Amino acid sequence: MLDQTKRDKTKRVIHPLILRLTHWLNAFAIVMMLGSGWQIYNASPLFGFSFPPILTIGQWLGAGIAWHLAMMWLLVGNGLVYLTWTLLSGHWRKLVPPGPGAIWRDIRAALAFRLKHQTGAYNAVQRLLYSGVLLAGVVVVLSGLAIWKPIQLWPLCNLFGGFYAARYVHFFAMAAIALFLAVHLTLVAMVPKVLPPMITGGKP
Amino acid sequence: MKRRVLIQRAMALGLMTGLDGCNYEDPNHPDLADKFLHAMSAWNDRVQAALFNPDTLAPTFKASQITMPPRFNAFYDVSQAPVLDQSSYRLELGGQIADKAPWTLAQLQALPQEGQITRLICVEGWRVIGQWAGVPLGQFLRRVGADTSCRYVSFQCADGYYSSIDMESALHPQTLLALQFLGQPLTPAFGAPVRLRIPTKLGFKNPKSLVQLAVTNIYPGGYWEDQGYNWFSGS
Structure with a gap:
């Protein structure tokens, strides 16, 4: 029993698999949402600047919107998995x-x-x-x-x-x-x- | 070594953003990314149809909030807007409609009219407030004996533009066959003599200068929709 917990402790990782998985899926989703969102912004800028086209995703507004409304499902779905895990596992306490x-x-x-x-x-x-x-x-x-x-x-x-x-x-x-x-x-x-x-x- | 991993990752992200092909560039030759985007867009159509509540009204505004001067928008310059002869104008009807007799402008003007001051949101992100008046499309469809169990209502325009909407949105009380804009008969720039005004959808789903209306179960697409804009595009 004691040996078992000891072994579990030594095998414990810094970042659990679910954290790593949601982290990298989120990284991908965020990059896609930023790039496609900047493309959408450029169609009708709120401020006196536009984003450089090299940083945008989708080469015209229609493609930018298509990527944005496709990737939002990954962002939200993955985000909900992460939030559920962080709340249920108690990991959220580390973030307060x-x-x-x-x-x-x-x-x-x-x-x-x-x-x-x-x-x-x-x-x-x-x-x-x-x-x-x-x-x-x-x-x-x-x-x-x-x-x-x-x-x-x-x-x-x-x-x-x-x-x-x-x-x-x-x-x-x-x-x-x-x-x-x-x-x-x-x-x-x-x-x-x-x-x-x-x-x-x-x-x- | 770790720095190299970081740099490689940054390069991978950079490559991805510059990736060719994921751009709806050639609708007739979709690549893998296009097929993925099409599938997601179809999924978003279904989600929006489920979210659509026929009793939820678009917000209405005061006359003082109307955007002046009104903003012209089309895929061509305002000087190219089609000018139709009002006396010989006919709105053709097609598809699953019992009485397909074409309608003159005078006949449309004789039907009960409704007005609205609503907001038009463009797919580009800007919005304007305008005043439209005309025949509620739902009442018109029932009057001509349209099969309202069909899925689509499609529109053909004098300028070659075309679009289509779902039947539920067509029957929404604020969806109009508009004959007037800002209290006056429509001008060519704003869709004379008859246009669709549907405040529960984005601006490009409001086709102007209608020459044909049809009811169908066969997906009709649209000018922008066929190039990659989401079909439902509800607000």
């Missing part, structure tokens, strides 16, 4: 951001390159980023549904202040995710040893 004091301390440490990476545990900055991007993910999906179905899902659309406002909410939620992605990739590049465990699972 701590108080502002701890966040401030860890941000200063990170900016001074003093923040130590603890394998299998998330520091205050990570917790803030991960819980923040999850929230942005929920907002981007709900505002996207409001834009897609402003009449059939009118209560949802009204929640975002109507169709016009929902487009802006969708844009800023996207921008938050894109910003997270930039920081996330930068941090991985700075601490590259965290990448293999997200593929293989890794040993603690």
Whole structure:
């Protein structure tokens, strides 16, 4: 009995399979949604700029929409699997951001390159980023549904202040995710040893 | 080594975004990506049909909210908009309709009319508010003895444009055979003499300058739909 638990403990991985699977499916879905979404944005820009065509997916509006409305099912389905798992397994507790004091301390440490990476545990900055991007993910999906179905899902659309406002909410939620992605990739590049465990699972 | 993995992954993502072919470029020669997108679009048609509630109305607006000047939009310049002779105009009927006698403009004008101030949302993302008036399509279809158990209502336009909608949306109370825009008879730029006004669908599902209407069970497609826009395109 004791030997069994001991062995389980030594075999435990940093990132469980379901986390890795949903992570990489989500990475694929996010890239597709960003690229196709930027193509759609370019058809009627909200601000005084367009996205460079090299960064868009689908070479015209029709293809951009087709990719966006196809990949939304992967994004949402995969996201629901992840959320269900994180809630049922208790993994969500690792993501709850701590108080502002701890966040401030860890941000200063990170900016001074003093923040130590603890394998299998998330520091205050990570917790803030991960819980923040999850929230942005929920907002981007709900505002996207409001834009897609402003009449059939009118209560949802009204929640975002109507169709016009929902487009802006969708844009800023996207921008938050894109910003997270930039920081996330930068941090991985700075601490590259965290990448293999997200593929293989890794040993603690 | 780990950096190399990262760089390889970034390159793979970059390659994917630049991938040729996944672009609905040639509707007659669909590649694997096109077939996937077609299948997903058909799935989205079914989801939207299930989401469609015939009793849910599009929001209506005040006269002061009407977009001025109105915005022209078509696949050609405004100077190319078809000009039809109103006295010789006929709306042809086809398909599963009992009384296929063509309709003159005067006959359509003599039917009970309804008006609306609704929002038109373009597939591009912009929206305008306008005022339309005309014959509710559902009432018209019943009057001419259309088989409303059929799946589609299709439209042919004077400019070569064509489109089609599902029967449930055709019978929606706000779906009009519009004869007026902003309180005046339609002008060529805005679909004279008769256009479809369907506020529960995107703008490109509102064909202008109708010359034929048909009821059918055979999927009729549409000008943009055949190039890759989602067919149902409901709001």
